[in-house]
Amino acid sequence: MKLVFAGTPEVAVPALDALIASDRHEVAAVVTRPDAPAGRGRRLVASPVAQRAEEAGIEVLKPAKPRDEDFLARLREIAPDCCPVVAYGALLPRVALDVPAHGWVNLHFSLLPAWRGAAPVQHAIMAGDQVTGASTFQIEEGLDSGPVYGVVTEEVRPTDTSGDLLTRLAFAGAGLLAATMDGIEDGTLKAVPQPADGVTLAPKLTVEDAHLDWSAPALRVDRVVRGCTPAPGAWTVFRGERLKVVQAALVQDRADLAPGELSAAKNNVYVGTGSHAVELLWVQPQGKKPMRGADWARGVRIAPGESVGRTDVG
Numbered sequence: 001m002k003l004v005f006a007g008t009p010e011v012a013v014p015a016l017d018a019l020i021a022s023d024r025h026e027v028a029a030v031v032t033r034p035d036a037p038a039g040r041g042r043r044l045v046a047s048p049v050a051q052r053a054e055e056a057g058i059e060v061l062k063p064a065k066p067r068d069e070d071f072l073a074r075l076r077e078i079a080p081d082c083c084p085v086v087a088y089g090a091l092l093p094r095v096a097l098d099v100p101a102h103g104w105v106n107l108h109f110s111l112l113p114a115w116r117g118a119a120p121v122q123h124a125i126m127a128g129d130q131v132t133g134a135s136t137f138q139i140e141e142g143l144d145s146g147p148v149y150g151v152v153t154e155e156v157r158p159t160d161t162s163g164d165l166l167t168r169l170a171f172a173g174a175g176l177l178a179a180t181m182d183g184i185e186d187g188t189l190k191a192v193p194q195p196a197d198g199v200t201l202a203p204k205l206t207v208e209d210a211h212l213d214w215s216a217p218a219l220r221v222d223r224v225v226r227g228c229t230p231a232p233g234a235w236t237v238f239r240g241e242r243l244k245v246v247q248a249a250l251v252q253d254r255a256d257l258a259p260g261e262l263s264a265a266k267n268n269v270y271v272g273t274g275s276h277a278v279e280l281l282w283v284q285p286q287g288k289k290p291m292r293g294a295d296w297a298r299g300v301r302i303a304p305g306e307s308v309g310r311t312d313v314g
Contacts, residue, residue: 001025003026003181005053006032007049012048085106108120108134116200117144122162126223126228135151205228210224236260236309249279260308
């Protein structure tokens with residue numbers, strides 16, 4: 001089939017690569033978000049998908065909005081059979097959805113109807129899901145509500161961050177998306193409506209979602225840290241400044257600390273929670289690079305009974 005691929009971030013690149021490598025389909029063009037400021041100089045940088053497409057000699061379309069007339073005209077000229085999508089980052093209007101004969105097919109990183117929305121992997125970890133996966137589905141105007149073509153499952157490991165899990169799903173999902181294109185072309189794959197039960201929503205995480213509540217059980221603190229890594233980054237407050245918690249670990253044998261209370265040893269630093277303590281393995285003080293928790297604790301010289309959390313805001 002002739003395909004127009006839509007995607008923007010690094011997580012979409014494995015799927016684009018899988019379709020480029022296919023001997024059954026032609027990626028005629030790529031649709032991605034416009035170049036965005038990046039780095040200290042804030043210069044405009046093309047998206048990872050745009051960069052990969054340009055390396056492969058594929059036409060790149062960067063509409064400000066997918067309802068722009070110039071974009072729609074070019075899409076109609078290309079006349080794709082199907083438009084596979086991975087994390088494109090913009091809502092597709094009906095006028096665009098109607099162009100390809102087989103519509104737009106999205107690779108979504110959850111087992112639909114669970115975790116519809118922008119941050120499915122983060123929410124799966126924060127909710128304590130033991131299994132998640134990826135789904136391909138026919139895009140319609142509702143939020144991730146279209147009929148499903150296929151799924152792959154993936155175990156959520158106890159130490160997975162959202163970055164770890166999303167990387168694995170990106171590669172597993174790439175194979176699923178390529179197989180979905182094959183099945184659509186063959187006419188052997190039919191989309192099945194999602195069940196009405198089991199719908200959960202996964203909106204984009206805010207900075208406040210990543211604010212650690214030390215009165216919560218340690219398991220909840222650990223899930224928030226992992227779910228918010230690498231972005232938006234779990235954080236707390238220490239001596240009136242924000243402290244990002246990059247990596248933590250559960251410590252079952254420390255239940256002697258009050259919520260938020262710090263305890264530093266030579267090679268470890270612990271924080272109390274609503275249950276047992278967690279160890280701060282890596283932290284990032286405001287305006288500084290990430291560092292080992294024990295190194296940070298030595299540098300700041302934690303006083304007995306000192307704590308982190310909302311009570312530290314001056």
